[in-house]
Amino acid sequence: MNQEEIFQQKVDTEVRIEPKDWMPDKYRQTLIRQISQHAHSEIVGMLPEGNWISRAPTLQRKAILIAKVQDEAGHGLYLYSAAETLGISRDEMIAQLHSGKAKYSSIFNYPTTTWADMGAIGWLVDGAAIMNQVPLCRTSYGPYARGMVRICKEESFHQRQGFEILLVLSKGTDEQKAMCQDAINRWWWPSMMMFGPKDDESPNTQQSMKWKVKRFTNDELRQRFVDICAEQIKILGMNIPDSDLKWNAEKKHYDFGQINWEEFWNVVSGNGPCNKERLDARVKAHEEGAWVREAANAFAEKQKQRAHKNSVAA
Amino acid sequence: MATEISIGNLTQPINESTDQLILYTLHLADNALILGQRNAEWTGHGPVLEQDIAISNIALDLIGQARMLYQYAATLINQATNQLINHSTNPAHTEDTLAFFRTGAEYKNCLLVELPRGDWGVTVLRQFFFSTYQYFLYHELKNSADETLAAIAEKSFKEVTYHMRWSAEWVIRLGDGTEESHDRMQKALDQLWAYTGELLTPGDFETEPDGKIVVDLRSIKVAWTNKIQEVLSTATLQIPENKWQQSGGKQGRHTEHLGYILSEMQYLQRTYPNAQW
Ligand SMILES: [Fe+2]
Numbered sequence: 238m239n240q241e242e243i244f245q246q247k248v249d250t251e252v253r254i255e256p257k258d259w260m261p262d263k264y265r266q267t268l269i270r271q272i273s274q275h276a277h278s279e280i281v282g283m284l285p286e287g288n289w290i291s292r293a294p295t296l297q298r299k300a301i302l303i304a305k306v307q308d309e310a311g312h313g314l315y316l317y318s319a320a321e322t323l324g325i326s327r328d329e330m331i332a333q334l335h336s337g338k339a340k341y342s343s344i345f346n347y348p349t350t351t352w353a354d355m356g357a358i359g360w361l362v363d364g365a366a367i368m369n370q371v372p373l374c375r376t377s378y379g380p381y382a383r384g385m386v387r388i389c390k391e392e393s394f395h396q397r398q399g400f401e402i403l404l405v406l407s408k409g410t411d412e413q414k415a416m417c418q419d420a421i422n423r424w425w426w427p428s429m430m431m432f433g434p435k436d437d438e439s440p441n442t443q444q445s446m447k448w449k450v451k452r453f454t455n456d457e458l459r460q461r462f463v464d465i466c467a468e469q470i471k472i473l474g475m476n477i478p479d480s481d482l483k484w485n486a487e488k489k490h491y492d493f494g495q496i497n498w499e500e501f502w503n504v505v506s507g508n509g510p511c512n513k514e515r516l517d518a519r520v521k522a523h524e525e526g527a528w529v530r531e532a533a534n535a536f537a538e539k540q541k542q543r544a545h546k547n548s549v550a551a
Numbered sequence: 552m553a554t555e556i557s558i559g560n561l562t563q564p565i566n567e568s569t570d571q572l573i574l575y576t577l578h579l580a581d582n583a584l585i586l587g588q589r590n591a592e593w594t595g596h597g598p599v600l601e602q603d604i605a606i607s608n609i610a611l612d613l614i615g616q617a618r619m620l621y622q623y624a625a626t627l628i629n630q631a632t633n634q635l636i637n638h639s640t641n642p643a644h645t646e647d648t649l650a651f652f653r654t655g656a657e658y659k660n661c662l663l664v665e666l667p668r669g670d671w672g673v674t675v676l677r678q679f680f681f682s683t684y685q686y687f688l689y690h691e692l693k694n695s696a697d698e699t700l701a702a703i704a705e706k707s708f709k710e711v712t713y714h715m716r717w718s719a720e721w722v723i724r725l726g727d728g729t730e731e732s733h734d735r736m737q738k739a740l741d742q743l744w745a746y747t748g749e750l751l752t753p754g755d756f757e758t759e760p761d762g763k764i765v766v767d768l769r770s771i772k773v774a775w776t777n778k779i780q781e782v783l784s785t786a787t788l789q790i791p792e793n794k795w796q797q798s799g800g801k802q803g804r805h806t807e808h809l810g811y812i813l814s815e816m817q818y819l820q821r822t823y824p825n826a827q828w
């Protein structure tokens with residue numbers, strides 16, 4: 238067997254691929270693209286929710302929200318580390334994000350305009366992320382799979398917390414109920430888009446499935462998401478903004494309406510409501526942190542030289 | 552309405568020591584909350600991912616401390632006011648009524664914590680001044696005759712020990728880093744120094760004849776000063792010669808910044824005053 242065949246056999250028999258193992262170049266590139274995109278999504282995803290930390294309505298909500306956003310930073314860290322095992326540095330990945338070469342999840346290009354958005358994001362966005370990510374705990378690349386195990390645990394916690402925010406609002410004053418429904422209206426369709434294009438328009442899916450980087454198609458995961466949310470919304474006593482949503486007894490799934498793919502491609506290509514704000518915020522933080530990183534390096538270097546001098550003198 | 556009870560001006564103290572304990576507890580809580588609120592402005596915007604997490608963690612610790620202290624203050628106020636006022640007309644206070652329905656003049660935090668976060672240098676230097684204060688404060692407060700305050704101090708001491716170490720390391724790293732970082736740190740020191748004196752100058756609620764509950768700030772001033780001087784000197788930074796110190800926070804006389812912090816922080820509670828969240 239040649240290397241490629243050995244590799245594919247490992248994948249087929251569920252043996253994890255590790256950083257030092259031989260792997261096809263395209264497999265490596267696919268993973269770098271996917272993991273770094275995932276890492277960037279965690280980091281950019283801190284911004285829309287960070288937007289409400291200063292205005293959280295109670296001290297407990299404030300603490301939970303800070304912890305949640307901080308968890309996302311942690312996810313970004315694990316994922317950057319996982320990508321680094323494939324031979325790319327965090328600096329390179331960040332430069333690709335800032336130049337626009339690397340993408341992040343388009344969902345974070347939507348604005349958070351009310352407190353209820355903290356609930357809707359947790360419930361729908363973290364919820365959709367879990368659908369996508371649970372299968373990744375068994376993805377063929379070892380460091381990615383292991384990182385995902387840890388991340389998924391926290392994501393399901395976020396999802397429950399978000400739902401709980403909405404639950405409280407759904408039982409609150411008329412204004413709070415309206416706020417709750419409005420947030421669901423705004424976040425539902427963008428969340429549906431998080432699963433990516435339809436299967437027949439997703440060119441990379443076939444290869445990714447063969448490599449077991451991906452285990453379910455976009456449409457399969459999207460259907461699963463709809464089926465779960467269509468039940469959970471009943472607990473909230475709210476509506477999902479889709480008049481075509483109904484149970485299909487024959488298929489044993491919910492039918493749902495058309496996704497606005499024009500909006501999807503528009504946001505992906507940079508025309509979402511907050512694309513510029515999000516990227517500008519990341520670039521600003523990075524640029525304003527430059528002197529700090531430089532100083533930390535310079536100080537570490539001085540310390541090394543001092544230690545060296547001392548050891549020579551001793 | 553809970554909002555109508557003015558905590559800062561309890562005009563009819565139940566007895567002076569209870570009144571003092573409430574104000575003291577609120578002062579400690581306000582310090583922690585306002586600095587937590589400031590530090591959380593960094594969440595998502597830190598200079599490097601690891602430090603974004605670290606400063607968010609400190610914010611979380613401080614807000615956690617504030618919550619415990621407000622809860623205690625709320626209990627004290629509820630107990631005290633129930634003796635005087637018909638309970639049915641005055642719903643109980645909670646950590647949230649105290650945080651979200653007091654005005655700037657009722658907040659008792661030191662001015663230092665409400666100053667803008669500035670650059671990373673200002674943030675870590677302010678943290679270092681404050682955490683060193685909290686370190687020595689809680690170290691003493693652990694022995695307070697008030698069991699609740701002692702327990703809160705005990706619980707928070709490990710956290711602030713870490714905050715002090717983390718911030719001292721950053722002060723040294725940036726002070727002794729590059730020319731630019733040194734200049735920025737010296738500027739931060741020149742700006743912040745006049746706000747450090749208030750930390751260790753007793754307000755009315757911090758003077759206690761028998762000294763059993765409240766920490767005597769004079770007893771920790773030397774230790775604080777020594778630690779600050781040691782770290783600043785390692786960081787190659789110069790304490791400004793101007794000895795003038797700002798004050799007023801403990802009396803509710805604040806900088807212009809606090810109003811903006813509160814209007815943002817309190818916005819939802821004040822817009823929808825009867826809602827649960
Ligand atoms: Fe995450």
Ligand SMILES: [Fe+2]
Nearest residue numbers: 309363392395
């Ligand atoms: Fe999450």
